[in-house]
Amino acid sequence: MFGQNENEILPLATAVAGRDLDRDDLEEVFARAAWSGIAEPGDGTAGAVVARLGAATALRAVLGPWPVSEFSARLREAGADDVSDDQVHAALERWAPRAGAPDAVGALRQAARVGARLLLPTDALWPVGIDDLGSHAPLALWVRGTDDALIALPRAMALVGARAATGYGEHITMEASAGLVDRGYAIVSGAAYGIDGMAHRAALASNGHTVAFLAGGVDRFYPSGHDALLTRIAETGAVISELPCGQAPTKWRFLQRNRLIAAASIATVVLEAGWRSGSLNTAAHATTLGRPLGAVPGPVTSAASAGCHRLIRDYTAVCVTNPDEMAALAPLAPAPSALDRAESEDTGPDGRGAELTRLLDALSVRSPRVVSDVAARAGMSLAAVRALLGSLELDGAVAERERGWVKTPAGR
């Protein structure tokens, strides 16, 4: 499976996964990384095959390549009666040209170089909303950014709109983004010029969490004019793509990227959009996923608002005119305390409650401890420790000091 680069792969995969990997983990990480470059975003056959056979076995099948008949037989054995022989045949033909191990190794090398990491659906930080995409969900996500931003995604509102924004559109986007951050929301968008860029900028200016989903690899920011903005987002928020490093954005990938924006957020608001704006595609994804959809009206004399009016008139978007009305689309429950959650959740040895207990056991009230020390004491991955520390910090149960983390009296 690993080709000629086997020795290089373990350290690379460990780096991008952010945790120690046993042989199975390594195969899973490598296979998911490879699949993210083999299947185009939204390839439902890839989603079904990987779900049935596992990423590693499915990759071996493509690399083999297994004969169609054997592939189909194995799929049926695994209970996949929704994938026909014809689909397998067609899929193998489109996957084969991209299935060489070198591509995956190159993507891992580049990811390690730019500090990107690979999230798998089993990771604690995997955005839960994404799973609503079913077999069209990405097989992995490449991320440059902070754990805090990923943890904030279940409280994220997508603010999207046209690249050709007017002064009016930029103004209301700034108000919306800052107002939603003030109300506890994170802001998701697509980092495009116009409305998207303003949504990210205003969130950053309000010290909010903001997450950009890209249509190409996270190693080369697109659009290039937003390189500085995306660098800032990666520092305090997160920049995410389902495509591996080195991949260029295409028309198809933009449309598929839009489904991630809609799925990762609890609601989508379109702030300004022409009659055929791409943001209407994001709106359609939100509606398909059953996510609340809002649109901001504007002057009927402005072509840049025609798409918003169309959404309100014909596609049941709610007319929203200020951050309060946007927040009402998907009200936030008072942030549940991580401690409360621990009590109400599985407290078995693998449950989140157990991890919380072990994490708090691993912390001291007096002696600050660095994350790697805490992870070793708790027997948990660095990523899981970081995620839970972020969550507990919001609850005031832990605090970060100059030389590491401590638990507060509330965390005892």
Add this chain to the structure above:
Amino acid sequence: MFGQNENEILPLATAVAGRDLDRDDLEEVFARAAWSGIAEPGDGTAGAVVARLGAATALRAVLGPWPVSEFSARLREAGADDVSDDQVHAALERWAPRAGAPDAVGALRQAARVGARLLLPTDALWPVGIDDLGSHAPLALWVRGTDDALIALPRAMALVGARAATGYGEHITMEASAGLVDRGYAIVSGAAYGIDGMAHRAALASNGHTVAFLAGGVDRFYPSGHDALLTRIAETGAVISELPCGQAPTKWRFLQRNRLIAAASIATVVLEAGWRSGSLNTAAHATTLGRPLGAVPGPVTSAASAGCHRLIRDYTAVCVTNPDEMAALAPLAPAPSALDRAESEDTGPDGRGAELTRLLDALSVRSPRVVSDVAARAGMSLAAVRALLGSLELDGAVAERERGWVKTPAGR
């Protein structure tokens, strides 16, 4: 019933009714004229009492005054089990002070002086939509204007909005009114400053039919700054009130006037309205009556559009951005030919079909005849002849020449 002015009343009533009156007609016209000054607009008890006893008997009861017990007994006899003794008692107390004959005579005198006429619910030109108000319908309507405008009411769209309109609001109102006239609609509004005034002006400029409903008598136009505008509307369109001449507009009467705007139109569109604009009251009446309601969005930064957004967001108003979308609220059927209607309607001696036949019999293809001549030949009222001629002219069945009306080959 007529008090000391009996001799003056017949010629006055004949003039405002626009037709010859026998004794019963005269009593009905006089009683309705009196009632329009006795009961405040929307007085449901007055509506119920007049519907049960007839306007003349009900007026005698008030003038009597009959004892409450007798009044109630007569109402029950007439099948009115929806009016309690308490309601009759309270109603007699509020009606009595206004029930003197001199008030009604004064209103008739003033109406005759300004050329206003009195429409009764039985008149051919009575706006049919008004009847949907049930017992809250006006008992009579005072009109200054043309038959054509009254005939056009079943094709009328109400365009309403704030007095404090912005340049944006006035612009979109002008486009809406002119665009709807181009599509065959008449325009109803309330003649107020701002949106209402612009709706009327643009309709006049497009040679459309426009009708203004006032909250006071049609003898003194309100607001006074719109005296010239209302004079123009009365010349080519119609100015209508349920209050007799001499009555001043009041807050209550404005609110009740709004129900007439909503009821007389096939749909209502709010073009610009603040959060508490009176036009939201018209919108509420439209919704209560089951009439389609539209609202035009605007910049969310404009307080003058906040009421429109509220209607779209909370009151199921349709978001409409141009005349096509407004027209879609209540599409016009292709104008039915009066001749087609005649064929499908009652052709007995009292039916509309019979009147059409008599009217066409009374016209010549070659010799133009004036309306009074046609009325005499057909044995019909002047008003009925005018109404039918207007309708037939739209169908191309009759035409007006310099010296009167002729029928065309289509009308033979």
